[in-house]
Amino acid sequence: MPNTKALAMREEREKRFTGAHALCAGCGTPIAVRAVLNAIEEPVVVVTATGCLEVATTRYPTTAWNVPWLHVAFENAAAVASGVESAYRVLRRRGRISKEIRVVAFAGDGGTYDIGLQALSGALERGHRFLYVCCDNEAYMNTGNQRSGATPFAAQTTTAPVGQESFGKIQRRKDLTEIVVAHRIPYVAQASIGDWYDLVTKVRKAVSQDGPSFINVMTSCPRGWGHDSSQTVKITRLAIETCFWPLFEVEDGRWRLTYIPEEKLPIEMWLRPQKRFAHLFEPQEQTELLREIQKQIDRDWERLLRRCEVSASASV
């Protein structure tokens, strides 16, 4: 499996994505994009949904992309990718294209969990061969941190603010990865820029599938989450270690944890460094809310463990 050096050398041969883009200091998304593109050996075509990644990397007439790149709108990255993939299939059949090409779609959590869910579901059900990467930073960050279906319980956003009558988002985030698993596609995974090796391994597996694959990648937004820009990777690592964002994969319906923390850290360790959760600690600690959050995570983690155990025992 590729190590950091091997991937850097892959990039040396072909620089697919470049700097001088306008993403914020410490943004997690370009780290994910770079890793994903470097992990793929074959030529790639990239489709991107509207969002930070799109606006900040393609301000006309400049571009940060050195691979074919297409953006159409916010909610339709999966549908656009299915059009590209269908064209590829038929043009290859007709002898107009001879290369093996991989189609990769990037979209944020708003473009995937919410407005793009229908297009994603349709494309997965139809079985197009493409990799869909959701760069999940848990809110509509491009428009300035509004609540999305991916925003976690009790997080503060501008459309679910904290006030006398509110502690932020009162609902839990939806489990998109699980929704995607229900489509019974060949490969689904949850990954993070906090475990780079794991992410790259999953991308390699994903693009080798003869069908749709999906990876939900946690990428932090320092401005929206409210942490120092140097902590982008650390904070996503803490999400893994607290089991808020477990790393797992579902290959042909078999669930498998790809990382098990030696010691599951208390969720406070992930919450405390982020300003979007500051109201849980200041002016006084919201012990009940914190207990509720911990309970949610414990329950989800137990459930995931059981799923993986069942898969493991079934495959023995």
Add this chain to the structure above:
Amino acid sequence: MALKMLEREERTLLTGAEAAAHAMRQLRPAVVPVYPITPQTPIIETFAQFVADGLVDTEIINVESEHSAMSAAVGASCAGARVLTATSSQGLALMLEICYIASAMRCPIGMAVGSRALSGPINIHCDHSDSMMARDAGWIQIFCENAQEAYDLSVVGQRLAEDGRVLLPVMTIQDGFTITHSAEPVALLPDDAVAEFVGEYQALYPLLDTDHPTTQGPFALPDYYFEIKRQQVDAMANVGGVWSELQEEFAKLSGRYYRGVFEAYKLDDADYVYVILGATAGTAKVAIDRLRRQRKRVGLLKLWLFRPFPAREIAQALQGRKAVAILDRALSLGSWGPLYSEISAALNAISARPVLYNYIYGLGGRDIRPEQLMSIVNDLECEANADVQRFIGLRE
């Protein structure tokens, strides 16, 4: 040569939907995203059967919505494929966001539209509110009177869309049910003749050319957006000329000549002119024939091209007439009918401006009969108040 053509002219009994599907088959599209909606559905059903029977090698994408149909169409078109699709009414409404992007990205997508009223209330029958809603989306819009036109203009329309001077998406619009579901004898061209006429689609910058990466659909700020829109204006301006060129070529191939951007029926000496889009032109011809027998000098101007709007040609044709009845099968609520507004603006260029009357008819599939169209001429002759919108066949 002419004799040979006549021999070839075998006619097949086809509905407008089937005729459009045959055109699609002969255009050999690489990708066709499909989503059902009445009254367009038989177009994609007929085409899907052609694919299932191995008559054409196409990737059909059974999308989950029209929004995704147009999105996949743009994706496939940018990738380098010839893309066709079809829709109606609410489907077009759902697509509309992406229709604007398709034209801005200069994707020559061909779309058959079975015109149907927009909700609400929900209604499945014909009017032109769907196509009129999309009139500013940057698509070429061709209105057809019958199944033969739906077939012919789908073929010519695709070549027009893909012409290097144009590169714009095209809607070939046929009236829902009235044309889509009515069988008529249609003369089809041989498959190879159509293939030769339209050729292979070669995208200028195919996304799938990984050796020459392009960034498509970037973010354009105030410093560039305006210029990019201006390029669409120029492309639209080229449509009329290319249309005439192609129609001459098509006439040699088919024996059917769509001369000019509209059909002039008994127009030469007409004092009174009806302007109509779509199938009702057929009814109007019957009405005009009867009026002519009463020695009334009435003629018809039936537009094929609505976008780009052939303003100069229309102004020329209407110059010096006594009065013009403009029949709109759509509303622009709070204003005149869309066709009326266009023609009114077009006539600013001429001095001898006829009196214009606006008639709204046939909304939600309300029938229109020759007698109703005949009675219009009475308003025109007695110089009735032209300052009101009139409704034909409405209970008030």
Add this chain to the structure above:
Amino acid sequence: MQAYKIGSYALVVEPKRCKGCALCVYSCPKQILFLNGSGKIAVKEIEPCIFCRICEMRCPDFAIWVEKALTPGPSPVMTHGRGVA
């Protein structure tokens, strides 16, 4: 652009591209990086560098990288910014 060379490897930093997030500073296993007075990436000392390339792969802005062979002369910066000044 500055190149810090040891043997056949060089660590290259391009302050013009740096947005000062300090992700590299934080992730360097040898703690040889820091932000200078203008908040841009700089190298404290090159000797401990093991050329692991973690800084390179973590940098969202392609402002730091490792090069194998040094090429003298002016560098092509923007699209394939692997030259060394």
